[in-house]
Amino acid sequence: MSNTDFLLAVEDLSVSFDGFKAIDSLNLYLERGELRVVIGPNGAGKTTLLDLICGKTKETAGSIKFRNEEITNLAEFRRVRKGIGRKFQTPSIYENLSVAQNLEVSFPRGRSVFGALAYRQDAEVADRVRAVADEIGLAASLDLEAGLLSHGQKQWLEIGMLLMQDPELLMLDEPIAGMSVREREVTAELLDRICRNRSMIVIEHDMAFVERIAHKVTVMHQGKILAEGPMAQVQSDPRVIDVYLGH
Numbered sequence: 177m178s179n180t181d182f183l184l185a186v187e188d189l190s191v192s193f194d195g196f197k198a199i200d201s202l203n204l205y206l207e208r209g210e211l212r213v214v215i216g217p218n219g220a221g222k223t224t225l226l227d228l229i230c231g232k233t234k235e236t237a238g239s240i241k242f243r244n245e246e247i248t249n250l251a252e253f254r255r256v257r258k259g260i261g262r263k264f265q266t267p268s269i270y271e272n273l274s275v276a277q278n279l280e281v282s283f284p285r286g287r288s289v290f291g292a293l294a295y296r297q298d299a300e301v302a303d304r305v306r307a308v309a310d311e312i313g314l315a316a317s318l319d320l321e322a323g324l325l326s327h328g329q330k331q332w333l334e335i336g337m338l339l340m341q342d343p344e345l346l347m348l349d350e351p352i353a354g355m356s357v358r359e360r361e362v363t364a365e366l367l368d369r370i371c372r373n374r375s376m377i378v379i380e381h382d383m384a385f386v387e388r389i390a391h392k393v394t395v396m397h398q399g400k401i402l403a404e405g406p407m408a409q410v411q412s413d414p415r416v417i418d419v420y421l422g423h
Contacts, residue, residue, distance in 0.1 A: 182241075183208045183375050184229070184345060189238030190399075191228060198224045200399035201238070206345070211371045213378045213386045215410075216396035217420050222379045225396070226347045229377075230262040231255045242345070257284075261343035263351070269333050271323030275314050278322050278333055279305045282340035304340060312336040312366060328359030332366060339370070346370065347377045352385055364388045383411075383421075395420065 184206040191199045199221050206212055214222050227233035229240060231252035240248045247255055270278050283301050309315045312332040317325065322333060331351055338346055351367075352360045360382075367389050370376060380386050386393060386407060393410045395403040397420070403413045410416055 182206055183210075183243060185239075185241040185244075186225075186229065187239045187241075189225075189228060189235055189240065191224065191233060191236045198399050199228065199235075202399065202401060204394065204401070206375055206377065208344075208375055209371060209373070211367060211376045211378065211389055211391045212394060213380055213390040213392075214394045214396060215380065215383075215386060215420065216402070219398075220396040221399040222396055223349060224399075226262060226349060226377065226379065229255075230260055230347060232262075256341065256343075259342075259344035260347070261338035261341055261345065262347045263334055263338055264349055269322050269330055269337070271321070273322055274319050275309065275322055275325070275333060276305055276318040279308055279336055279340050282337035284341050308336045308339045311339065311369060313362060326359070328355045328363065331355070331359075331363070335366065335370075343374065345375050345377070349379045350381065351378060352380070352382060360385060 182205045184204070186202060186204040189199055189202045190197060202225065204225070214225065216222055224233060228235050231250060235248065238248070239246065242255070242258055242260060245258070247258060250258070270281070273281070280301055283304060305318070306315065309318055312335055314329060314332060314336065317329070322330065325333060335346070335348070335351070352363050355363065364385065367376065367378070378389065390407055392405065393407050394401055395410055395413075395416050402419065403410050403416050411421065
């Protein structure tokens with residue numbers, strides 16, 4: 177496959193902080209419709225990699241192409257408009273607003289939170305809110321104040337807020353942290369559904385969950401890719417066992 181055929185192509189990417197190379201000449205290629213899980217020990221550079229892709233952090237060297245378009249010099253908000261959505265580890269929702277209002281304010285129309293409260297929904301927004309609520313399993317909770325949701329439901333709502341923007345690439349950082357066993361399974365099913373027509377990069381430590389969702393696994397160590405491939409192949413790699421799974 178040519179490098180131009182990938183949804184995301186990261187090439188020779190590096191970033192240094194005070195002389196420390198957090199990401200070191202890294203190459204990563206993501207196909208359309210792929211769910212890639214990135215694993216590795218703490219400090220391996222996993223979150224920094226996502227920060228670079230979404231534009232939160234500026235690279236020292238290298239290239240990031242999305243849909244074969246160079247985005248390395250684009251601001252973070254412009255990358256969002258191109259179709260890249262990022263969810264951080266801690267849920268970032270408006271707890272005093274309803275589930276429906278949280279979804280509505282995420283619709284890409286430039287509305288503020290306060291404007292959304294007084295905004296009269298048009299059919300397009302209302303339809304999108306209902307469709308996303310159904311996809312994330314919160315259709316029965318649209319009128320519920322978001323602060324009353326369970327931890328897992330808050331995570332799903334934030335994923336829904338990203339889906340309102342209709343991104344082509346979603347990036348999630350430890351999406352099942354703190355979830356119950358049942359919530360983890362529901363989340364796995366949700367990610368399966370999302371990847372039917374989108375691509376995704378997920379950082380995760382729970383190996384059972386990784387095995388459940390990953391199309392392909394990338395193992396990072398000291399800012400580089402140590403190994404990459406199907407979960408079974410990665411799990412049996414002596415280098416991976418030595419630096420990560422064996423600890």
